[in-house]
Amino acid sequence: MSAQGLVLLENSLQFVGAFVAFSIALVSYKGVRQTQSSSLLRLAAAFVFLGTGFLLEGFYGFGTLQVIPGFEVSLTTLLISGLFLETAGYFFLAFSHMLDVVFDKRMGVMLALFPIMAINQTSLAVILTSLSFYFIVYGVVETLFAYSKNRNPNTLFIASGLSLLASGWWLSLMAGDSILLSIVQLLMKEVGLVILFIPVLKFSFARKSSEWVGPV
Amino acid sequence: MAPYRTQTRIIADILTTARDMNTGGEGVGITMLLRKGNVSYGRMTKLITDLVGAGLLEELNLEKSAKYKISERGMSFLTAYFQFEDFAQSFGLKL
Numbered sequence: 001m002s003a004q005g006l007v008l009l010e011n012s013l014q015f016v017g018a019f020v021a022f023s024i025a026l027v028s029y030k031g032v033r034q035t036q037s038s039s040l041l042r043l044a045a046a047f048v049f050l051g052t053g054f055l056l057e058g059f060y061g062f063g064t065l066q067v068i069p070g071f072e073v074s075l076t077t078l079l080i081s082g083l084f085l086e087t088a089g090y091f092f093l094a095f096s097h098m099l100d101v102v103f104d105k106r107m108g109v110m111l112a113l114f115p116i117m118a119i120n121q122t123s124l125a126v127i128l129t130s131l132s133f134y135f136i137v138y139g140v141v142e143t144l145f146a147y148s149k150n151r152n153p154n155t156l157f158i159a160s161g162l163s164l165l166a167s168g169w170w171l172s173l174m175a176g177d178s179i180l181l182s183i184v185q186l187l188m189k190e191v192g193l194v195i196l197f198i199p200v201l202k203f204s205f206a207r208k209s210s211e212w213v214g215p216v
Numbered sequence: 217m218a219p220y221r222t223q224t225r226i227i228a229d230i231l232t233t234a235r236d237m238n239t240g241g242e243g244v245g246i247t248m249l250l251r252k253g254n255v256s257y258g259r260m261t262k263l264i265t266d267l268v269g270a271g272l273l274e275e276l277n278l279e280k281s282a283k284y285k286i287s288e289r290g291m292s293f294l295t296a297y298f299q300f301e302d303f304a305q306s307f308g309l310k311l
Contacts, residue, residue, distance in 0.1 A: 027303060031311075034296035037224045039309045096309050139308075146308030154306035199306035206299055 004065065006182050011061030013189060014054045020193050021051030021089070023200045039096055046092035053086030083128040090135035097142035129173070136166045154199055161195030164188045224311050227272075228297045229253055230263060234273060234286040235294065243276040243283030 028044035031037060060078040143159040168188030171181060221229070233252040237244045250260050264284065267273040272290035276283045286294075301311045 031296075031300035031303060035224055035293070035300055035311060037222070037300065037304070037311045039222065039304055039311055040300060043304065043307060043309065093307075096307075143308035146305075150305055152302075152305050154302070155308050158306050158308065199303055202306075203299065203303050206302070 006179065006186070007061065008065060010182075010186055011058050011065070013186065013193075014058030014061065016190070017193050018051045018054040018058065020197045020200075021047040021054060023197065025051060027200055027203050042092050042096045046089045046096070048089075049085045049092060050089030053082045053084070053089055056082030056085065080124060080128070083125055083132070087128045087132045087135070090132045090139065094135040094138045094142070097139060097146075129169075133166065133169055136162055136169070140166060154202065157195050157198050161192045161198075164192030164195065168192060220310075222310055224297070226253065226255060227263065227267065228294060228301075228311075230260075230267065231272060231286050231290050231294050234284055235291070238285045241285075243274075243285040245281060245283055249284065 025044045025047035028040045028047065031040035032044060056078050060075055060082055063075050063078065140159055140162045143155060143162060147155040147159055165188070168185045171185035171188065174181065230249055230253045233249055234244050237248055237252070246260065246264065249264070250257060253260060253263075255263070264273065267290075268275050268284070270289075271287055272293055273284045274287045276285060297311065304311045
């Protein structure tokens with residue numbers, strides 16, 4: 001596979017990511033309407049940001065490859081906006097866990113690593129990427145902690161999906177020109193996204209099989 | 217230490233008590249709701265007022281004291297709550 005083919009595949013993956021993120025956001029939003037839950041509101045906000053971020057980054061990638069003729073808006077603006085929204089999404093995801101940490105009156109170990117991860121780079125894109133990576137790793141740790149308490153297999157699925165995304169992300173920074181590493185990181189991201197989609201599928205099937213009276 | 221409960225969880229607990237303890241069909245008294253809901257009297261009376269106002273609980277005015285039973289709307293809320301609780305739990309969150 002050529003390097004350009006890989007970049008094309010990676011950018012197509014951004015649209016898959018956007019679809020998964022918006023699906024999760026939609027289910028969460030329905031949950032907010034039905035139960036007025038603030039946790040689901042934060043989850044919906046997180047995945048709306050993530051989905052929009054993925055979309056913008058996908059358009060940025062297609063813009064650099066000149067896949068869409070005449071698509072020549074400011075690519076830097078697209079990239080930074082996409083990365084910013086993605087970081088905001090991961091922040092909201094981590095923030096929900098941080099609130100649990102505060103309410104449970106325990107210390108989040110990962111919070112202590114924040115300054116190390118966030119201020120060791122100067123470029124805005126690298127800072128945003130570092131922040132996103134930190135938030136997603138924080139999400140993984142807290143989701144695993146939640147699994148240790150609730151023993152819900154779905155929680156373990158989500159933790160492994162987030163782990164694969166984080167690992168894929170980290171590998172993409174390290175891959176450089178290696179085609180093999182690029183393919184591996186793409187596969188990790190793809191599987192991670194599919195795993196994140198499992199609760200949406202499970203929820204949809206559960207709703208179909210149960211009597212639904214209507215909104216509160 | 218008792219685990220932290222969100223407001224939504226406390227409401228679900230009250231509605232579950234009103235549903236499960238209403239065996240005779242005459243409703244559940246505030247004492248039973250207090251015992252199972254594990255919140256203070258002041259907070260419980262405010263919550264009950266809100267739940268009755270939202271149509272999730274029905275107030276039955278009997279001779280001695282008010283009793284409460286879950287409404288159809290309350291049942292819908294509980295169904296939605298348990299489905300979305302599982303969804304939120306998948307992401308390691310409390311509803």
